Amino acid sequence: xxxxxxxxxxxxxxxxxxxxxxxxxxxxxxxxxxxxxxxxxxxxxxxxxxxxxxxxxxxxxxxxxxxxxxxxxxxxxxxxxxxxxxxxxxxxxxxxxxxxxxxxxxxxxxxxxxx
Numbered sequence: 139x140x141x142x143x144x145x146x147x148x149x150x151x152x153x154x155x156x157x158x159x160x161x162x163x164x165x166x167x168x169x170x171x172x173x174x175x176x177x178x179x180x181x182x183x184x185x186x187x188x189x190x191x192x193x194x195x196x197x198x199x200x201x202x203x204x205x206x207x208x209x210x211x212x213x214x215x216x217x218x219x220x221x222x223x224x225x226x227x228x229x230x231x232x233x234x235x236x237x238x239x240x241x242x243x244x245x246x247x248x249x250x251x252x253x
Contacts, residue, residue, distance in 0.1 A: 157232035157239050162208045165231050168248075169213065170206075174238055176246030193217070 160168060175184040183197040193204035193215065204217035207226070214228040232239040238246040 157234040157237075160211070160231045160233060162211050165208055165211070165213050168233060169231070169238075173249035174246040175249070176238075176244065178244060 170187050171189055173184060173186040175182065177183070181198050183195055185193055185195040187193055187206050191205055191207060193206055195202045195204065195217075202217060204215055206216075207214050209228055212228040212230050214226040216226045217224050229241040233248075236248040238248060240246070
């Protein structure tokens, strides 16, 4: 079990170490108008970042919406809960191939044809 855990940590660190950090302009070019998918909060998801600053998302729990903005060299997300948006959550973005790596070392994958 320890070997598997160490291998997983090593892989996560090496993936992040060789990933390219994106500037605010690169985040806009790479993510905005594109879709990506990943796994968070115990389920898979797919999101599209619309040019108007909105997010269209889908998970096994159903469709959801949110907003995005770029602040410096970070992208910030706010998701709707009922009729109210949540607080903004900002993260740096690294990319390696089609893999997006967020600040917390979780990953997502850009959709086909993105970038």
